[in-house]
Each structure stands twice: as structure tokens, then as C-alpha cells.
Amino acid sequence: MRALKWVLTTFVVLFILAPLIVVAVVSFNQNRYMDFPPEGFSLHWYAELWNDVGWRDAIVTSLLVAATSAALAVVIATPMAFVLRAYDIRLAPAIFALGILPFLLPPVISALGALVFWSSLGFSGRLENIIISHAIFFSTLPLITVSLAMETMDPALPEAAQTLGANPRTSFRTVTLPLLVPSMITGYAAAFVLSLNEYIIAFMVSRFSVVTLPIKIVNDLRYGFTPTIAAVAVVFILIATTTFTLFALFGNLLKFLGADPAILERER
Amino acid sequence: MSEVRRPTRGSWAVLAFPLAMLTLFFLAPFAIMFATSFYHRIEGGFYEPAFEFASWQRLLQGVFLERTLFSIGICLLAGAVCIVIAFPFTYFLTRMRRRSHVALLVLVMSALVLSEVIVGFAWSVLLGRAAGISNILVWLGVMSEPAAYQPSFLAVLLGLSYIAFPYCILALYPQLSRLDPELTEAAQTMGASPWRAFWTVVVPIGRPIILAGFLLAFVFTLGSYLIPAFLGRPEHWTLSVFISDQATFNANVPFAAAMALFLTVLSLGVVGIVTWFEGRTRR
Amino acid sequence: MLARGGLRLDGLVKRFGDVEAVAGVDLELPPGKLISFLGPSGCGKTTMLRMIAGLERPTEGRVYLDDGDITDQPPHLRDIGMVFQTLALFPHLSVAGNVGYPMRIRGAQKPEIQARVDELLGLVSLHGLGDRRISQLSGGQRQRVATARALALEPRLFLLDEPLSALDANLREQLQVELRLLQQKLGITTIMVTHDQREAMTMSDLVVVMNQGRVEQVGEPLDVYRHPGSPFVASFIGRTNLIKGEASDGQVRVGDRPFHVDGVVGSGPVTLSVRPEDAHLQTTPAPERNALTGRVVFVRDLGELFECFVDCGLDDPVVVAGSPRERVDVRQGQSVSVVFPREACVVVEG
Numbered sequence: 001m002r003a004l005k006w007v008l009t010t011f012v013v014l015f016i017l018a019p020l021i022v023v024a025v026v027s028f029n030q031n032r033y034m035d036f037p038p039e040g041f042s043l044h045w046y047a048e049l050w051n052d053v054g055w056r057d058a059i060v061t062s063l064l065v066a067a068t069s070a071a072l073a074v075v076i077a078t079p080m081a082f083v084l085r086a087y088d089i090r091l092a093p094a095i096f097a098l099g100i101l102p103f104l105l106p107p108v109i110s111a112l113g114a115l116v117f118w119s120s121l122g123f124s125g126r127l128e129n130i131i132i133s134h135a136i137f138f139s140t141l142p143l144i145t146v147s148l149a150m151e152t153m154d155p156a157l158p159e160a161a162q163t164l165g166a167n168p169r170t171s172f173r174t175v176t177l178p179l180l181v182p183s184m185i186t187g188y189a190a191a192f193v194l195s196l197n198e199y200i201i202a203f204m205v206s207r208f209s210v211v212t213l214p215i216k217i218v219n220d221l222r223y224g225f226t227p228t229i230a231a232v233a234v235v236f237i238l239i240a241t242t243t244f245t246l247f248a249l250f251g252n253l254l255k256f257l258g259a260d261p262a263i264l265e266r267e268r
Numbered sequence: 269m270s271e272v273r274r275p276t277r278g279s280w281a282v283l284a285f286p287l288a289m290l291t292l293f294f295l296a297p298f299a300i301m302f303a304t305s306f307y308h309r310i311e312g313g314f315y316e317p318a319f320e321f322a323s324w325q326r327l328l329q330g331v332f333l334e335r336t337l338f339s340i341g342i343c344l345l346a347g348a349v350c351i352v353i354a355f356p357f358t359y360f361l362t363r364m365r366r367r368s369h370v371a372l373l374v375l376v377m378s379a380l381v382l383s384e385v386i387v388g389f390a391w392s393v394l395l396g397r398a399a400g401i402s403n404i405l406v407w408l409g410v411m412s413e414p415a416a417y418q419p420s421f422l423a424v425l426l427g428l429s430y431i432a433f434p435y436c437i438l439a440l441y442p443q444l445s446r447l448d449p450e451l452t453e454a455a456q457t458m459g460a461s462p463w464r465a466f467w468t469v470v471v472p473i474g475r476p477i478i479l480a481g482f483l484l485a486f487v488f489t490l491g492s493y494l495i496p497a498f499l500g501r502p503e504h505w506t507l508s509v510f511i512s513d514q515a516t517f518n519a520n521v522p523f524a525a526a527m528a529l530f531l532t533v534l535s536l537g538v539v540g541i542v543t544w545f546e547g548r549t550r551r
Numbered sequence: 552m553l554a555r556g557g558l559r560l561d562g563l564v565k566r567f568g569d570v571e572a573v574a575g576v577d578l579e580l581p582p583g584k585l586i587s588f589l590g591p592s593g594c595g596k597t598t599m600l601r602m603i604a605g606l607e608r609p610t611e612g613r614v615y616l617d618d619g620d621i622t623d624q625p626p627h628l629r630d631i632g633m634v635f636q637t638l639a640l641f642p643h644l645s646v647a648g649n650v651g652y653p654m655r656i657r658g659a660q661k662p663e664i665q666a667r668v669d670e671l672l673g674l675v676s677l678h679g680l681g682d683r684r685i686s687q688l689s690g691g692q693r694q695r696v697a698t699a700r701a702l703a704l705e706p707r708l709f710l711l712d713e714p715l716s717a718l719d720a721n722l723r724e725q726l727q728v729e730l731r732l733l734q735q736k737l738g739i740t741t742i743m744v745t746h747d748q749r750e751a752m753t754m755s756d757l758v759v760v761m762n763q764g765r766v767e768q769v770g771e772p773l774d775v776y777r778h779p780g781s782p783f784v785a786s787f788i789g790r791t792n793l794i795k796g797e798a799s800d801g802q803v804r805v806g807d808r809p810f811h812v813d814g815v816v817g818s819g820p821v822t823l824s825v826r827p828e829d830a831h832l833q834t835t836p837a838p839e840r841n842a843l844t845g846r847v848v849f850v851r852d853l854g855e856l857f858e859c860f861v862d863c864g865l866d867d868p869v870v871v872a873g874s875p876r877e878r879v880d881v882r883q884g885q886s887v888s889v890v891f892p893r894e895a896c897v898v899v900e901g
């Protein structure tokens with residue numbers, strides 16, 4: 001059994017790492033063409049990300065879309081999560097299902113829906129279209145995180161606030177909302193990352209007028225490979241790993257992922 | 269119902285904004301897509317309002333049905349591969365010492381934030397002829413010349429499993445971390461080896477989340493566009509690729525719309541059936 | 552001090568779907584006292600408290616506070632302070648933030664709030680802990696913060712829902728005394744829900760015993776203990792021996808033995824309650840009246856307390872208890888008699 005544990009763990013670690021390592025190696029390669037063993041070491045392709053206008057624009061566009069659509073997603077999801085969990089509403093499961101549905105369905109469906117929707121309205125290929133479509137599509141994330149926070153909140157808290165003289169609005173503003181902020185941030189972060197990476201909806205909605213980072217990568221790959229693509233991947237990986245490591249060191253990563261509180265005590 | 273929980277006029281007003289947004293930007297597009305599936309396709313990528321069943325009839329064609337069966341098949345397989353590896357792995361993970369526990373979680377979470385295009389790209393390199401596994405094997409002297417393992421069925425399967433894997437782990441993690449270690453210890457005091465204890469205690473208890481994780485992986489992979497497009501030949505494409513292809517390069521939006529609606533029913537149907545089935549057998 | 556907070560409950564009923572949690576309660580409670588709603592889980596006591604607080608709306612009936620009808624008033628307009636079972640302390644606010652909350656939301660100024668918070672913290676012996684986070688406090692300290700917060704605006708009613716249930720036994724007993732002393736000092740009308748009869752006995756001026764949505768008995772603790780009105784009350788408050796017998800024309804017989812009992816008229820089945828500490832063991836032959844013979848089933852000698860379980864042929868073994876001084880030397884299996892003095896026999900049924 002213990003042997004199995006180590007074999008399995010090693011296999012999984014290799015499985016997850018393998019593509020990442022390959023990409024990293026390729027990104028540092030001096031040559032334009034992929035080869036193994038790599039010839040020479042160069043950071044040239046990383047510089048490209050900054051120097052090349054095409055890449056710079058794509059990165060900025062993606063960041064803009066992600067930041068805005070994630071914010072809009074939180075604005076859509078939070079009132080919904082709050083009302084559905086704070087009050088006994090008979091249609092709550094149906095409304096909640098409506099909130100989950102965009103994300104649950106294969107993205108190509110939402111993408112096509114967005115495509116025909118925006119075309120029928122006469123708007124095509126505008127930044128706002130992607131932002132709104134992304135916001136709706138990813139609103140499920142903050143909906144889930146905020147709903148979960150509402151569920152785990154002591155139901156006596158708003159009751160206590162009211163016995164202390166707070167009317168329902170004041171109770172929400174001074175007690176519930178401050179306690180929801182962490183989950184709103186988590187929902188924002190999740191929607192942000194997913195929007196940054198999203199291809200198919202952005203592609204179908206924008207057609208060829210707006211270029212986000214994933215769109216640029218796919219376009220470039222069609223014309224042949226450049227290691228700059230690998231450089232993008234490595235940058236992404238590094239940011240993610242750093243963020244999560246920081247979170248693990250200074251925050252409480254285990255609790256965040258839903259670990260049993262008892263595990264946090266264990267000092268094995 | 270507690271008085272504090274009785275919905276007020278204010279609470280309905282607050283709910284109105286999200287509902288309006290969802291109706292306008294989700295339900296309306298859906299409705300328009302439904303209408304579009306009956307439209308007449310014009311060569312060159314346009315379509316005009318009409319009421320035809322042409323697009324829907326194409327769903328009955330062998331090509332489409334074959335695509336559907338293939339998609340379901342490969343996604344079920346990917347889901348199975350994912351959960352079979354993720355479940356024992358997550359179980360061991362939750363029993364690990366703090367340091368390795370956290371390190372592994374950081375690794376898994378980092379893989380989670382990668383976009384599909386990067387994953388597809390990375391696997392295409394790894395399985396390719398220029399700088400991949402076969403090149404390493406040639407360099408080590410095990411193989412004589414490099415070979416490309418993509419595009420292929422295996423490549424698509426590996427890619428799909430890769431993207432779904434972190435999600436599976438995240439879905440299994442909370443419950444498995446709550447599994448009382450005394451349960452397996454009790455089984456061992458009654459004579460079960462760790463292996464037996466795992467199969468007779470952990471797996472049965474984990475059944476609901478195994479199923480949930482499997483479903484999650486299935487639906488997720490069904491929705492993947494870039495992986496099958498990158499790592500597979502047209503015969504390995506799933507419905508997501510097919511639909512998007514029809515909508516853009518083939519410029520047959522009504523047909524794409526019909527397929528998209530079919531895929532919606534399929535996804536919801538599978539989730540519904542499995543959930544219902546699980547509810548019935550859990551007695 | 553003018554005692555305010557006279558509560559009157561008029562025909563209160565609360566139904567949740569098919570379940571009747573409160574099945575018709577009429578109560579008039581005096582101001583300035585500590586009143587316990589006592590009963591087992593599910594008896595409706597918490598629902599009653601929540602209706603008084605305005606957190607539940609009665610299905611039928613009215614609630615009056617100092618003769619004013621408050622039934623339709625929402626909780627934030629009622630003049631109450633409440634301590635919840637989970638304490639419901641706001642995790643995002645400090646101790647001072649929690650205690651000062653009622654004043655802050657009413658727009659009071661900072662210095663005013665600060666002064667009052669200091670006063671309240673002093674009242675519950677939590678001087679100087681204003682800046683602490685809730686998570687840094689012990690169970691007993693949290694309880695005190697919840698109390699201080701509820702009393703911040705000197706409400707007419709102080710409501711407590713099983714306030715000490717989360718604490719361990721020693722701490723609980725200590726806080727019972729503290730809370731009671733505080734209530735007496737402030738003279739505030741207090742209603743406390745508890746399932747722990749010792750807690751109710753320790754703290755209350757008045758005990759309202761509830762069972763299955765109805766009030767079984769209301770009275771001062773010792774009164775209810777000595778004169779239980781039903782088998783339920785007799786066995787819920789303290790322990791008792793319930794003895795079934797048959798009355799004919801005012802004379803009671805248990806089995807074939809005559810029992811001299813006060814307050815029996817007429818005929819029919821009766822149930823008597825005799826507290827274990829009122830019964831005594833005798834190894835010498837049993838007297839004619841008010842005694843039963845049996846075999847010792849179990850002896851429990853705790854040093855500070857002596858108990859003997861005797862099988863006298865009733866449904867349950869008879870329990871005889873006493874202090875070390877009253878200890879009788881008996882062994883398991885030994886034949887003994889148990890005497891139930893006339894004054895100690897209370898008729899609880901029939």
C-alpha cells in the first residue's frame with residue numbers, strides 16, 4: 001500500500017509537471033525552432049512579450065477584459081447569492097440553477113449564443129460584448145463562493161443584529177456584507193483567471209476585431225510556432241505558482257480548499 | 269419560516285438586477301439560438317429568418333451521430349481515467365504530512381490556472397517529434413529516431429484528462445480530508461489489510477463524490493474545444509469542435525445552433541440521469 | 552427602580568406546517584424577575600422565546616409587553632436584548648465593536664460609545680479587553696461579551712437562549728451564578744431558555760416547565776420541586792420514584808400494602824412521587840404502612856453521596872438516596888424494606 005502511494009504520487013507529479021517542463025525548456029531555447037536537446041539559452045522570447053506590439057496589446061486587452069468582466073460577474077452574483085440564501089424563496093432552486101447553467105454547459109454553446117445574440121443586435125466584435133458575455137458566463141464562480149459563505153455563516157448573526165436594533169438593510173450592510181467580502185474576492189479571482197484564459201467565447205464574439213491573449217496564441221500557432229508562446233506559458237505558470245505559494249505560506253490554503261479543520265491541527 | 273427570513277419587497281428588488289442580466293444575456297441568446305436553428309442558411313455565412321427543419325434533420329445523419337457517440341465515449345473515458353487516478357491520489361494527499369500536502373496542492377492549483385491553449389500547446393510539444401518524449405528517448409539511446417504521438421486519440425485523451433484532473437482533485441478534497449482515519453484503523457484492527465480497508469471502507473463511503481467528480485470531469489471535457497482541435501485529427505474531434513467549426517469556418521450557423529441545442533440537452537440529460545440514478549441506488 | 556418588562560402571552564400557538572411547536576400558551580410574567588422556560592428538546596421553549604423576540608410570528612395569539620401589543624412589531628423595533636445559543640458574536644468586529652454595535656447603528660458619537668462600552672465591559676468583568684478579536688477569547692469571555700452587547704441599551708427584556716450550553720460543566724456553573732448576580736443587580740426582566748433543570752433551579756425566580764408545546768407548571772423552583780403537578784414535572788425536575796397505586800374512597804393501596812397519603816379523595820388509579828432523599832432504607836422488618844419490601848439490585852456509594860437501587864416489584868427499581876450520615880450497610884441481593892413517609896408522598900396523577 002505504501003509502495004502504491006509513492007508510485008501514484010510520483011506518477012501524478014510527473015504527469016502534471018511534464019508538459020510544464022517541456023514548455024519551459026522550449027521557452028529558453030535560442031533557436032526559433034523547437035529541438036531537443038536545446039541549443040543555447042536565451043531570454044529573447046520573454047523580451048518579445050514586451051517589445052512586440054502584437055503581444056503587448058493582446059496582454060493588455062486580456063487583462064482589461066478579465067478585470068472588468070470579473071467585477072461585473074461579482075456584481076451580478078453577489079445580490080443573487082445573498083437573497084437566495086438569506087430569505088426563504090420558493091423558486092430559489094430554479095433561480096440558482098439559472099445562475100449555474102451558463103458555466104455548466106459546454107462553453108461553445110454560450111459562445112454560439114453570444115455570437116447570434118450580438119449579431120442580431122447589430123453589435124459585432126466589440127470589447128464590451130466580450131466583457132458582458134464573459135461576465136455572465138463566469139458569474140457562476142462568485143455565485144458559488146458567495147453562496148457557500150452565506151451557508152456557512154451563523155444564521156443567528158443577522159438575527160442578533162436585528163435584536164440589537166438594526167433593520168434588515170443595516171444588518172446587511174454592517175454584518176453580512178463585511179463577512180462576504182473574502183468570498184467575493186475569491187469569486188473575483190476565479191472569474192479573472194478564467195476570463196484571462198478563455199478562448200472560444202472571446203473568439204466567436206469578437207471575430208477578428210478584438211485580440212485577447214488566447215486568441216493571439218491560437219492564431220500564431222496556426223502560422224507556425226514561436227517560442228514566445230512558450231514564454232507566455234512560463235510567465236503564467238510562474239505567477240500562479242508564486243501566488244499560491246504565498247497564499248500557502250501566509251494565508252490558509254488548506255482551509256480555503258475546504259479541508260477538515262482537524263487536519264489543520266495535526267502536526268504529523 | 270423565521271420572520272427574519274421572510275422575503276421583503278426590497279429583497280425582490282435586489283434580485284431583479286441579476287435576474288435581468290441573466291435573462292437578457294443568457295436566456296435571450298438561448299432563445300435566439302433556438303430560433304436561428306430553424307433559419308435558412310445562405311452560402312457565404314449568412315442566414316435569413318425562416319422556418320425549416322433542414323438543420324435539425326442533419327442531426328440524424330450518420331456523421332453527426334458518429335461524432336456524438338465519439339464525444340460521449342472519449343469524455344466518459346477521460347472522466348474515468350481522471351477519477352480513477354485522482355481518487356486514491358487525493359486520499360493519500362489528505363493523509364500526508366503538512367509540507368508535502370501543501371506542496372502538492374500548490375502544484376495542482378498551479379496546473380489549474382493554465383489555459384487550455386497552453387495545455388494543448390505543451391502536450392503537442394511533449395508528444396511531438398521535435399522536443400518531446402521521443403526525443404528524450406532517442407537521446408537516451410532507447411529509441412532510434414523520434415516519433416510524433418500527436419495528433420492522435422491518445423493525445424486527445426491525455427490532454428482532456430490533464431485539464432480535468434485538477435478539478436477532480438478539488439472536488440474530492442473537502443470530503444476526503446474529513447474522512448475519519450479511525451474508520452480505516454478500525455477496519456485494520458478487524459483484520460483488513462490497508463489495501464482491503466481502502467476498498468471496503470474508503471471507496472464505498474466516497475461513492476457520492478466519486479460520482480460527482482466523474483460527472484464533473486465528463487461535462488468539463490465535453491465542453492473542451494482547444495484540446496481536441498489541437499491534439500486530434502478531425503476524426504478525433506468532439507462535438508464542441510464540430511459545432512464551432514460549423515459556425516465559423518463552414519459558416520453554417522443554423523446547423524451549429526441546432527447542434528448546440530442538442531449538446532445542451534445531452535449534457536443536462538447525462539447529469540440528470542446519473543444524479544437520479546445515484547439518488548435511487550443510495551438507499 | 553420602576554420595574555418594567557411585564558410580559559403577557561395570550562393564547563400563543565405556533566405551527567410549522569403540520570407540526571405544532573407551541574400548542575396554546577397563556578402566561579403572565581412579573582417584571583424584574585429571572586424566569587426560566589424549562590423543558591426537554593422539542594418542547595417549544597425556544598420557539599416561545601423567539602416569538603417574544605419577534606424572530607417568529609405566532610400562528611395565533613398575541614404578545615403584550617407592559618400592556619402594549621408588540622405582536623406585529625419586527626425585532627429591531629422591540630426593546631429587547633438577546634443572547635443566542637451560538638452567541639452570534641460578529642467575527643469581523645472586535646470586542647468593543649460588538650458591544651458598541653447597537654449604539655453605533657443608532658448614530659451615537661464615538662466618545663459616547665467608548666464610555667458606554669467601557670462601562671459595560673466593567674459590568675461583566677472584561678476590563679481592557681475591548682481591542683481583542685473574538686477568536687482570541689475563551690468560551691467564558693465570549694459569553695460575557697454577548698451579555699454585555701445585549702444589555703448595551705438597557706432593554707426592557709433580556710432574553711437568553713440556552714446561553715451556557717456550549718461551555719464545559721465547571722465554567723457553566725460559575726457563569727450561572729455570575730449571570731444571576733448581574734440580573735439581580737440590574738433588576739432587569741430576564742427570560743432564559745434551558746433544558747438543564749439544575750441551571751433553572753440555580754438561577755430562577757420563577758420556572759415555567761414546558762412539555763410538547765404546552766406549559767405544564769409554573770412556580771418558584773423549590774415549590775415546583777416539592778409539589779410537582781404531574782409525573783412529567785416530577786421526573787424532569789430532579790429525580791423521583793413514581794409509584795402507581797389504587798385509591799378507593801381516599802385510601803391508597805400500592806400492591807397489597809396500604810399507603811397513608813394526604814390529598815387523596817375518591818377512587819381510581821393514582822401515581823405518587825417520592826424523592827429518593829425522602830425515602831429511607833430499613834433492614835429491620837417493614838412497618839405496616841407506607842413501606843415496600845424488595846431486594847437490593849445495586850449500591851452506589853460515592854463517598855459524598857449514597858444511593859441504593861431496590862427492586863420492589865414496580866416498573867422501575869426504587870432509588871433511595873442520602874448523605875454519608877444516613878448510610879445503611881447493605882449488600883447486593885439483600886432483602887430490605889423502603890419506607891415512604893406520608894409527608895413525602897405527592898400525588899401527581901389521579
